[in-house]
Amino acid sequence: MKLSYCFIVIHSIFLFLCFTFTLSLAENVTYDSHSLIIKGQHKLLISAAIHYPRSVPAMWPGLVQTAKEGGADVIETYVFWNGHELSPNNYYFGGRYDLVKFVKIVQQAGLYLILRIGPFVAAEWNFGGIPVWLHYVPGTVFRTDNEPFKYYMQKFTTFIVNLMKQEKLFASQGGPIILAQIENEYGYYESGYGDAGKRYAMWAASMAVSQNIGVPWIMCQQFDAPDTVIDTCNSFYCDQFKPLSPKKPKIWTENWPGWFKTFGEGDPHRPPEDVAYSVARFFQKGGSVQNYYMYHGGTNFGRTAGGPFITTSYDYDAPIDEYGLPRFPKWGHLKDLHRAIKLCEHALLNSEPIHISLGPSQEADVYTDSSGACAAFISNGDDKNDKTIEFRNVSYHLPAWSVSILPDCKNVVFNTAKVRAQTTIVEMVPEDLQPPPASPTIGVKTLKWEVFVEKPGIWGEADFIKNVFVDHINTTKDTTDYLWYTTSIFVNENEEFLKNGSNPVLHIESMGHALHAFVNQELEGSASGNGTHSPFKFKKPISLKAGKNEIALLSMTLGLATAGAFYEWRGAGPTSVKIEGFNNGTIDMSSYAWTYKIGLQGEHLGLYKADGLDNVTWLSTSKPPKKQPLTWYKVVVDPPLGNEPVGLDMIHMGKGLAWLNGEEIGRYWPIKSSIHEECVKECDYRGKFLPNKCRTGCGEPTQRWYHVPRSWFKPSGNVLVIFEEKGGDPTKIKFSRRKISGVCALVAEDYPSVESWLESANDNKTKTSAYLKCPENTRISTIKFASFGTPTGTCGSYSNGDCHDPNSTSVVEKLCLNKNECAIELSGGNFSEGLCPTATKKLAVEAVCS
Ligand SMILES: *[C@@H]1O[C@H](CO)[C@@H](O)[C@H](O)[C@H]1NC(C)=O
Ligand SMILES: *[C@@H]1O[C@H](CO)[C@@H](O)[C@H](O)[C@H]1NC(C)=O
Ligand SMILES: *[C@@H]1O[C@H](CO)[C@@H](O)[C@H](O)[C@H]1NC(C)=O
Ligand SMILES: *[C@@H]1O[C@H](CO)[C@@H](O)[C@H](O)[C@H]1NC(C)=O
Numbered sequence: 001m002k003l004s005y006c007f008i009v010i011h012s013i014f015l016f017l018c019f020t021f022t023l024s025l026a027e028n029v030t031y032d033s034h035s036l037i038i039k040g041q042h043k044l045l046i047s048a049a050i051h052y053p054r055s056v057p058a059m060w061p062g063l064v065q066t067a068k069e070g071g072a073d074v075i076e077t078y079v080f081w082n083g084h085e086l087s088p089n090n091y092y093f094g095g096r097y098d099l100v101k102f103v104k105i106v107q108q109a110g111l112y113l114i115l116r117i118g119p120f121v122a123a124e125w126n127f128g129g130i131p132v133w134l135h136y137v138p139g140t141v142f143r144t145d146n147e148p149f150k151y152y153m154q155k156f157t158t159f160i161v162n163l164m165k166q167e168k169l170f171a172s173q174g175g176p177i178i179l180a181q182i183e184n185e186y187g188y189y190e191s192g193y194g195d196a197g198k199r200y201a202m203w204a205a206s207m208a209v210s211q212n213i214g215v216p217w218i219m220c221q222q223f224d225a226p227d228t229v230i231d232t233c234n235s236f237y238c239d240q241f242k243p244l245s246p247k248k249p250k251i252w253t254e255n256w257p258g259w260f261k262t263f264g265e266g267d268p269h270r271p272p273e274d275v276a277y278s279v280a281r282f283f284q285k286g287g288s289v290q291n292y293y294m295y296h297g298g299t300n301f302g303r304t305a306g307g308p309f310i311t312t313s314y315d316y317d318a319p320i321d322e323y324g325l326p327r328f329p330k331w332g333h334l335k336d337l338h339r340a341i342k343l344c345e346h347a348l349l350n351s352e353p354i355h356i357s358l359g360p361s362q363e364a365d366v367y368t369d370s371s372g373a374c375a376a377f378i379s380n381g382d383d384k385n386d387k388t389i390e391f392r393n394v395s396y397h398l399p400a401w402s403v404s405i406l407p408d409c410k411n412v413v414f415n416t417a418k419v420r421a422q423t424t425i426v427e428m429v430p431e432d433l434q435p436p437p438a439s440p441t442i443g444v445k446t447l448k449w450e451v452f453v454e455k456p457g458i459w460g461e462a463d464f465i466k467n468v469f470v471d472h473i474n475t476t477k478d479t480t481d482y483l484w485y486t487t488s489i490f491v492n493e494n495e496e497f498l499k500n501g502s503n504p505v506l507h508i509e510s511m512g513h514a515l516h517a518f519v520n521q522e523l524e525g526s527a528s529g530n531g532t533h534s535p536f537k538f539k540k541p542i543s544l545k546a547g548k549n550e551i552a553l554l555s556m557t558l559g560l561a562t563a564g565a566f567y568e569w570r571g572a573g574p575t576s577v578k579i580e581g582f583n584n585g586t587i588d589m590s591s592y593a594w595t596y597k598i599g600l601q602g603e604h605l606g607l608y609k610a611d612g613l614d615n616v617t618w619l620s621t622s623k624p625p626k627k628q629p630l631t632w633y634k635v636v637v638d639p640p641l642g643n644e645p646v647g648l649d650m651i652h653m654g655k656g657l658a659w660l661n662g663e664e665i666g667r668y669w670p671i672k673s674s675i676h677e678e679c680v681k682e683c684d685y686r687g688k689f690l691p692n693k694c695r696t697g698c699g700e701p702t703q704r705w706y707h708v709p710r711s712w713f714k715p716s717g718n719v720l721v722i723f724e725e726k727g728g729d730p731t732k733i734k735f736s737r738r739k740i741s742g743v744c745a746l747v748a749e750d751y752p753s754v755e756s757w758l759e760s761a762n763d764n765k766t767k768t769s770a771y772l773k774c775p776e777n778t779r780i781s782t783i784k785f786a787s788f789g790t791p792t793g794t795c796g797s798y799s800n801g802d803c804h805d806p807n808s809t810s811v812v813e814k815l816c817l818n819k820n821e822c823a824i825e826l827s828g829g830n831f832s833e834g835l836c837p838t839a840t841k842k843l844a845v846e847a848v849c850s
């Protein structure tokens with residue numbers, strides 16, 4: 001609006017007026033001890049991390065909008081160097097890597113942006129975001145006082161800064177970018193690099209500051225950051241964090257509202273009550289910028305997952321799920337929290353707090369600004385016991401591990417432990433792969449599979465032969481996950497094992513990450529490391545015959561290391577191969593002549609790309625082979641019905657890679673997590689969170705579904721290509737639609753809310769309501785459960801308590817049936833007034849959306 005006004009003015013004689021107006025739009029972002037100052041105003045900012053390459057451009061506007069509705073003022077992203085500089089000076093900004101488009105979408109939504117350039121980012125992203133080619137520029141050592149590294153880092157940082165300047169995207173130019181980050185969590189590793197580490201960190205800061213961007217630079221977890229940058233905190237809790245200088249605002253760059261997944265482990269969850277607690281504590285203690293890392297985690301498409309062993313899903317248990325749907329109740333609870341905090345913004349940013357101790361782990365912080373406006377945060381850090389405390393002559397009940405927010409120092413509008421937000425019932429609705437409509441001449445609709453089976457071992461010309469094991473990563477340079485190591489062993493007829501029927505045992509030691517062993521073209525077994533320990537040992541009896549036996553090892557990487565001092569030097573691949581059980585004892589084959597081949601034949605032929613689909617002779621069949629290793633499958637499918645997000649169900653497959661229409665879905669591997677892991681049925685939100693505290697999914701596949709963005713589908717003729725390493729059942733591959741089939745709410749009479757506080761200003765009566773909302777274009781069709789009284793249980797398994805209003809269902813039906821959303825007031829005559837007067841009553845509702 002303002003800009004178009006400006007353009008009209010440009011064409012008139014008031015050019016000068018317009019010019020000054022434009023200048024006032026574009027002001028440097030500054031700061032003081034309270035907060036950032038944008039266009040002269042102190043700002044309290046809720047920020048949401050969304051990484052552009054972890055979704056697709058078609059999803060960006062929706063994700064940004066959902067973040068905005070959730071109460072975000074800012075979108076934060078890293079910049080992914082290895083996705084942008086494919087080889088020195090060869091830049092890419094298309095598709096998922098269209099950074100400028102992403103920033104402009106954020107701008108159009110009226111939000112700010114935090115640009116964490118890094119360009120080292122960690123982020124569970126392959127190689128921490130640094131291009132693999134840079135490791136092979138002679139003399140390069142990452143992230144220290146090293147000339148080649150600093151040269152390329154400065155060049156890329158400058159490239160990005162100039163791109164943003166060119167597009168006028170810094171706030172100082174009228175754009176949305178209010179902060180930029182250089183380096184990333186270097187403080188943990190700086191001492192590992194000796195004096196050079198410190199020199200490098202100081203160089204990075206001054207290199208950044210010299211870019212003159214007109215917005216502050218930050219460095220996170222940088223414990224010796226120079227005064228020219230703002231040091232910031234990354235952790236599950238940052239209430240106790242203090243920036244190095246009292247003149248700087250307190251900024252939390254990474255609040256982890258969940259955690260990432262690792263193949264072979266369970267599902268981490270961080271309870272919404274604890275996320276809200278950590279955020280409320282941060283603002284209670286004077287924080288002014290808080291970023292959820294991640295707000296939408298998304299997907300590690302293709303081979304972008306770092307690791308080793310980070311899953312293709314980067315869902316993160318974030319407030320927006322991998323598929324782009326708000327995750328309830330987390331998204332809703334945090335939205336309520338943000339509203340409550342925003343009511344306190346002016347007092348928080350314009351006064352010094354008065355701290356009041358109310359008990360051993362109970363405290364209040366009271367902010368009163370010059371206008372007399374007063375806001376208070378009262379917290380109970382006891383991780384077991386609720387407490388009733390007195391504050392300003394009023395008594396307040398505080399659940400264990402919770403914060404109450406009082407925007408007027410009197411009324412509680414939010415308590416972090418009282419989740420009023422609804423929950424959703426999310427299903428993955430399976431759907432068989434649908435063949436294209438049958439042609440009239442054939443008549444029957446069947447899936448037509450095309451199959452290409454690779455021969456184990458060397459295909460085509462060998463790349464080289466060596467009598468030692470070469471390092472896997474040094475050899476592939478990460479152009480592929482796969483490297484073949486092959487050799488042969490001659491077995492004399494007089495070997496005892498040939499006669500007595502025993503099997504010799506193959507022993508392999510590998511630095512990682514995984515391996516399939518083939519003997520005479522047969523898959524004998526597989527082994528892999530895990531997220532905490534990538535080296536592994538393989539030990540298995542094998543069948544050998546008299547004469548020459550071929551040993552072919554398919555070694556694999558599953559994402560390169562993402563962090564740690566000198567992380568780029570970590571190797572992978574076999575280091576020892578022996579066979580036990582010969583007449584001579586154990587034969588060490590490690591210095592045999594090993595023949596190497598980089599990558600798969602199908603990869604070289606580009607079988608998954610549009611222009612490579614015809615580069616082999618596929619075998620056409622309606623019965624594709626099962627349990628067949630090293631197999632490429634190709635099938636043409638229709639898009640799944642409806643418009644819900646789609647996951648590819650790979651539970652019946654082994655391990656491999658998948659593509660749709662040439663777009664890289666990514667690595668699939670439904671490896672199960674150990675049943676010995678610690679999983680919980682119910683998660684106790686109270687007490688400090690750690691990633692393994694609230695795991696689920698023990699003994700289940702870490703990742704069963706693989707996100708296929710809707711925008712990758714064409715109306716017909718979609719080509720799905722799968723490369724299966726060890727054997728699966730392709731006929732059981734399905735698409736699943738992620739569908740919200742129902743909603744639940746469980747609200748107690750004493751749950752505060754911003755709405756009721758705002759309303760009570762008029763009639764002095766606090767009202768408590770439950771809210772239900774089905775997805776767009778659906779309605780509440782059935783009330784499956786409703787009880788006003790003392791219901792118990794969780795969504796999907798509520799039951800009546802001792803106290804129950806028999807009219808509950810009819811009351812809720814009257815208010816909600818056939819509506820997209822509804823509110824049900826707990827007090828005020830909807831339910832019988834005199835019901836069990838001593839109990840704190842609750843309303844539990846489960847509804848079906850259709
Ligand atoms: C804005 O910041 C830039 C770069 O830091 C600086 O050169 C310029 O003088 C600043 N402008 C104002 C008005 O402070
Ligand atoms: C609390 O009560 C005491 C004694 O009745 C009174 O002196 C004091 O002013 C009250 N404080 C507030 C904040 O109302
Ligand atoms: C068969 O011979 C091998 C090699 O000498 C020996 O290691 C193994 O123990 C024997 N097995 C049986 C069942 O005798
Ligand atoms: C990972 O592997 C190491 C070494 O084999 C083992 O000690 C550890 O228990 C494994 N961890 C998991 C989570 O499986």
Ligand SMILES: *[C@@H]1O[C@H](CO)[C@@H](O)[C@H](O)[C@H]1NC(C)=O
Nearest residue numbers: 470471472474569570571572
């Ligand atoms: C990879 O190659 C480099 C350069 O030859 C060497 O210094 C390094 O040790 C190798 N890495 C491994 C893990 O073998």
Ligand SMILES: *[C@@H]1O[C@H](CO)[C@@H](O)[C@H](O)[C@H]1NC(C)=O
Nearest residue numbers: 490491492582583584585587
């Ligand atoms: C077993 O040892 C003999 C004598 O050292 C050697 O000639 C032969 O090659 C060995 N066999 C194998 C399979 O290594």
Ligand SMILES: *[C@@H]1O[C@H](CO)[C@@H](O)[C@H](O)[C@H]1NC(C)=O
Nearest residue numbers: 604605606607609611612615
């Ligand atoms: C597939 O074959 C065509 C021609 O036969 C060739 O131009 C193309 O490069 C091949 N595709 C790939 C990805 O190798």
Ligand SMILES: *[C@@H]1O[C@H](CO)[C@@H](O)[C@H](O)[C@H]1NC(C)=O
Nearest residue numbers: 759760761762763764765766
């Ligand atoms: C609201 O209640 C307070 C005491 O609880 C009373 O002093 C005040 O007059 C009431 N306001 C209205 C508008 O009824």
Ligand SMILES: *[C@@H]1O[C@H](CO)[C@@H](O)[C@H](O)[C@H]1NC(C)=O
Nearest residue numbers: 769815823824825828829830
């Ligand atoms: C019942 O709840 C609805 C919706 O919150 C509200 O509008 C109404 O006033 C309540 N009371 C009665 C008696 O219906």
Ligand SMILES: *[C@@H]1O[C@H](CO)[C@@H](O)[C@H](O)[C@H]1NC(C)=O
Nearest residue numbers: 805806807810831832833835
């Ligand atoms: C249930 O609803 C009926 C009809 O509206 C009413 O007569 C009855 O009193 C209600 N029962 C209770 C327990 O509120």
